[in-house]
Amino acid sequence: MKDFFRKNMKNISPYLFIAPFFMLFIVFFLYPIFYSLVLSFSKWTSGGLEFVGIQNYLYLLTDPVFWKSLLNTGQILVIQVPIMLLLACVVAVLINSKHTKYKALFRLGFFVPVIIDLVTYSLVFSLMFNERYGIINQFLTSIGMKGIPWFSNGIWAKVMIAIAMTWRWTGYNSIIILSGLQSIPGTIYEAATIDGANKIDTFFKITIPMLKPVLLFCMILSTIGTLQLFTEPYMLTKGGPNNETLTAIYYIYDRAFGSFKFGLASAGAYIVTTIIGILSYIQLKVSDGGEI
Amino acid sequence: MKRYSIMILVGLLALSIIVSGCGNKGASNTGANDNEKGKPAEISIASWNLQADALEEAAEKFNKSQSEVKVNVRRVSNSYDSIVPALTAGIGAPDIVAVQMRDFANFMGKFPDQFVDLSDELMPRKDEFSDAGWGASTKDGKIYAIPVDIAPTAVYYRKDYFEEAGINPDNLTTWDKFMKAGKKLQSKLDGVKMTTFSLTSNETYDFWQMIANQLGGRFYDEQGKIDFTNEANIKAMKLVKELKEKDLVVDSPSWNDRVRAVVNGETATIVYPIWWAGTVKTQAADQAGKWGIMPLPAFTEGGPNQANLGGSVFAVTTQSEHPEAAWKFLKYLLLTEEGQKIQMDYGLFPAWKPFYKSESFATVDKYFGFSLAKRFSELATDIPAMKFGEHFYDVSRPLETAFGQILNGKKDIKEAFKDAEKAASKASGLPVSK
Numbered sequence: 001m002k003d004f005f006r007k008n009m010k011n012i013s014p015y016l017f018i019a020p021f022f023m024l025f026i027v028f029f030l031y032p033i034f035y036s037l038v039l040s041f042s043k044w045t046s047g048g049l050e051f052v053g054i055q056n057y058l059y060l061l062t063d064p065v066f067w068k069s070l071l072n073t074g075q076i077l078v079i080q081v082p083i084m085l086l087l088a089c090v091v092a093v094l095i096n097s098k099h100t101k102y103k104a105l106f107r108l109g110f111f112v113p114v115i116i117d118l119v120t121y122s123l124v125f126s127l128m129f130n131e132r133y134g135i136i137n138q139f140l141t142s143i144g145m146k147g148i149p150w151f152s153n154g155i156w157a158k159v160m161i162a163i164a165m166t167w168r169w170t171g172y173n174s175i176i177i178l179s180g181l182q183s184i185p186g187t188i189y190e191a192a193t194i195d196g197a198n199k200i201d202t203f204f205k206i207t208i209p210m211l212k213p214v215l216l217f218c219m220i221l222s223t224i225g226t227l228q229l230f231t232e233p234y235m236l237t238k239g240g241p242n243n244e245t246l247t248a249i250y251y252i253y254d255r256a257f258g259s260f261k262f263g264l265a266s267a268g269a270y271i272v273t274t275i276i277g278i279l280s281y282i283q284l285k286v287s288d289g290g291e292i
Numbered sequence: 293m294k295r296y297s298i299m300i301l302v303g304l305l306a307l308s309i310i311v312s313g314c315g316n317k318g319a320s321n322t323g324a325n326d327n328e329k330g331k332p333a334e335i336s337i338a339s340w341n342l343q344a345d346a347l348e349e350a351a352e353k354f355n356k357s358q359s360e361v362k363v364n365v366r367r368v369s370n371s372y373d374s375i376v377p378a379l380t381a382g383i384g385a386p387d388i389v390a391v392q393m394r395d396f397a398n399f400m401g402k403f404p405d406q407f408v409d410l411s412d413e414l415m416p417r418k419d420e421f422s423d424a425g426w427g428a429s430t431k432d433g434k435i436y437a438i439p440v441d442i443a444p445t446a447v448y449y450r451k452d453y454f455e456e457a458g459i460n461p462d463n464l465t466t467w468d469k470f471m472k473a474g475k476k477l478q479s480k481l482d483g484v485k486m487t488t489f490s491l492t493s494n495e496t497y498d499f500w501q502m503i504a505n506q507l508g509g510r511f512y513d514e515q516g517k518i519d520f521t522n523e524a525n526i527k528a529m530k531l532v533k534e535l536k537e538k539d540l541v542v543d544s545p546s547w548n549d550r551v552r553a554v555v556n557g558e559t560a561t562i563v564y565p566i567w568w569a570g571t572v573k574t575q576a577a578d579q580a581g582k583w584g585i586m587p588l589p590a591f592t593e594g595g596p597n598q599a600n601l602g603g604s605v606f607a608v609t610t611q612s613e614h615p616e617a618a619w620k621f622l623k624y625l626l627l628t629e630e631g632q633k634i635q636m637d638y639g640l641f642p643a644w645k646p647f648y649k650s651e652s653f654a655t656v657d658k659y660f661g662f663s664l665a666k667r668f669s670e671l672a673t674d675i676p677a678m679k680f681g682e683h684f685y686d687v688s689r690p691l692e693t694a695f696g697q698i699l700n701g702k703k704d705i706k707e708a709f710k711d712a713e714k715a716a717s718k719a720s721g722l723p724v725s726k
Contacts (some may be wrong), residue, residue, distance in 0.1 A: 045401070045402050045403070045404060046379065046380065046382065046402065046403040046405055046406055059719075062718075063718070064715075065689075065693065065715075130549075132552075133552065151545055152492035152543060238493060238494065238546070240545065240696075241545070242492075242700060243693060243696070257371070257372070257373055258689075259683075259685035259686055259689075259719075260376065260380075260398070260402035260403075
């Protein structure tokens, strides 16, 4: 009897060690995930829930504003993520170069935007991009160009959001890519140089292909991040002008905390999650799971 | 063996921390009897901006004047993002919440069990408050919120600019005259435009609402069906569009842009309610004495020219452990001259009418050089009531989209309003008026 007890307790100890995590996971992740699934099929008031079937989903799928918000998110995604990842690669290669001194300083410099408080950074951007007083338009007018309508023109507003995101996330991605670069054996480059390849050739023919798994990782993370885009439009443009920078998550937030339609918002969240799932699956498939 | 029991103990401890975190409410309930031990009952009140400033001053005076109740002011954002989760969860809400009048019906619809019925206290005193203050406080014949302030609207104008351009504000009785004067002013003053509001963000809505309100515009017909395409609404939008097309407007998409346009002297006028006075005073202190106030221009000579934008109510939450203490503070704040004077000092125009007769009401404002309250009370005699309804949010969002399409030139006014009616009907479940 004693042996049996001892044997089983031995098996149980690892579970006890991870138990605190799972308890938190259940309370803060699993429960909300299931509760919001229930919510997405209901109409909510503080008095209780009323089951309404797929009405919330039908409403969203026929609401032009929701489609507009998905389209906006998609446009920013398609333009911003590739540009940012390319920039991140270039930055990583430059930092990794043998000729670069003070590497730690550069690494820190590029990574700092990630840890800066979101609100502070949005405030600074809104001051810099202000159409009439902002430093950017002041500069443009001082060299004889016209100021850019960052806030009143839909396309430029999206460009501004994309610039803000690029500023914030390029360094983060380049640090991940940098660690990928350092795992590429130097011998390959040596061999290529002997065969007469120049720097540009080695970048596109060796560096990029060898980085495929790391780039895939960055791409999926950035895609998820962009689909969940909220802070920048909330702080900078309030979704304007005319819903041109309204993103899917902003739309959901607006329905939840503006008109208290928590059911509708939950349904929206499930739609966005589904899209994220599908996009990630496609990226994995197309790139053969990141196999080199 | 001992080792394992320690491990189990640690596990249980972790569990108990989580469980006790959830059960906090029960523990703090026992604090309700603090009064008897001589400790003051602590209550909190949540508000924002100027009103929070006023409340902080009032709370300090109130706390000093008696020892039974201690009031703490909680500063929150005007988008309710720290109030709504607390009301949703049924835990953590302040004792008293400030809600914009136009949002309160929506709150009542979604949080029907979260607000204390104040009928016993307020029913007998209903007539003491201005009609404009009762826009949203009642449901099924019961009162759930006390009117705090209303917001009569006027045109603030730069006296020095008008003088320089040779414009007499008394003559600007119609919007046509206002626009003509604007052209004249802009030809004489460089870098100045006649007025400012948002032309490109969803805040165009506020300007439109003031003009629509002036004309008696509405969102619902008599049967409660959605009605955007009535004459007043369309006429108001035509004016917004005309002001834009005549290039009389400094575009100010956000509140901060509007403040900047005024501080930098880029606009000759701004159409806003009384609460703007408080902002101008603090943000443009060096422009003291330069601002005058005139009534809104009418659409026809002698036509209606009064409007309201904003105003708020206070509601006591059912989560409060000391509703009587909360009411005590509200009584001091809103049903005494002393309390109302503090609000008035911050540019909040009281909904409580007995205050209009008080001496402090006629006090000359140092910044403006005349009594603000008096001037605005002349503009609050006949404001058309605007019903915002339980679905105001579902109604205002499509309108904001429509304004954007109209000012972009993508749709004409009728078409855009018709589409907005359809969208609002879909979101709110209310039918469209014929």
